[in-house]
Amino acid sequence: MTTIDVRGGQFFPLRDSATMLRRNIKRMVRYPSMTVTLIAMPVVFLLLFVYVFGDAMGAGIAGAGAGRAEYxxxxxxxxxxMTIAAVVQGTAVSVAMDMTEGLIARFRTMHIARVSVLTGHVLGSVIQSVVALMAVFGVALLVGFRPSAGVGAWVAVTGVLLFVTFALVWLAVAAGQASSSVETASNVLMPLILLPFLGSGFVPAESMPAGLRWFAEYQPFTPIIETVRGLLTGTPVGDRLWWALGWAAVCAVGGYLWSRKLFNREATR
Structure with missing residues (x-):
């Protein structure tokens, strides 16, 4: 029988995870430049596409007479x-910093639940993503975004975005552990930033050449983006919701298993 050491000798995963979460939140508060940088990139893209390409793109998508408002x-x-993808890229960098500076190696020698080290990064990144998403939605409203979603649709959008964030964060934690340096970690998840451009994020997939259209229709971000778009604009999402949740589940499970394998492998060295 396992005895509980009331002096603190027993592992307490929830307590230890909360401690690691506080550590990550304190780092975000003390070094807000990282969060600001992660938010700045999608905001710049939003302003660029709305104010530079908005009229032409809107007319191409919605027909003659349409313009910036439609786009x-x-x-x-x-x-x-894209905002979520940018935040998880920062997560990979943070994990790689902890790895290269030896902090995770020190955590492994401490009397704490090992799962809490990774969980703290995941929960901290989800919170950072929520802050970034609120900021981007705020800017979108300022430039004319007027969603027609009701309360139920907003709840669904929130759930989908949180699930996608959770899934991609686990991939980022694994990528950060697998990276040999901070510079590598900052680049390894760059495809996540590019995938919305190669899907139906900025133009409809049916307007693309045949080969690229096939890729755009079947890559993971297309059903995610179209689900969010449908929920926000009040249009049917059909089976795209289930494809979006399926892809997110695959990423979550794959990222978690990869992260755990890397963490356990390092611990046995």
Whole structure:
């Protein structure tokens, strides 16, 4: 029988995870430049596509007479998903910093639940993503985004975005552990930033050449973006919701298993 050491000798995963979460939140508060940088990139893309390309893109998507107002409604969901991708890229960098500076190695020698080290990064990144998404939605409203979603649709959008964030964060934690340096970690997840451009994020997939159209229709970000777009604009999402949740589940499970394998492998060395 396992005895509980009331002096603190027993592992307490929830307590230890909360401690690691506080550590990550304190780092975000003390070094806000990282969060600001992660938010700045999608905001710049939003302003660029709305004010530089908005009129031409809007007319191409919605027909003659359409313009910037119509394109704002179309492009915001892509920018929202890009925001999540940008934040998780920062997560990979943070994990790689802890790895290269030896902090995770020190945590492994401490009397704490090992799962809490990774969980703290995951929960901290989800919170950072929520802050970034609120900021991007705020800017989108300022540039004319007017979603027609009701309360139920907003709840669904929130759930989908949180699930996607959770899934991609686990991939980022694994990528950060697998990276040999901070510079490598900052680049390894760059495809997540590019995928919205190669999907239906900025233009409809049916307007692309045949080969690229096939890729755009079947890559993971397309159903995610179209689900968010449909929920925000009040249009049917069909089976795209289930594809979006399926892809997110695959990423979550794969990222978690990869992260755990890397963490346990390092611990046995």
């Amino acid at each position: 704002v409604e179309y492009v915001v969901p892509a920018i929202v998903v």
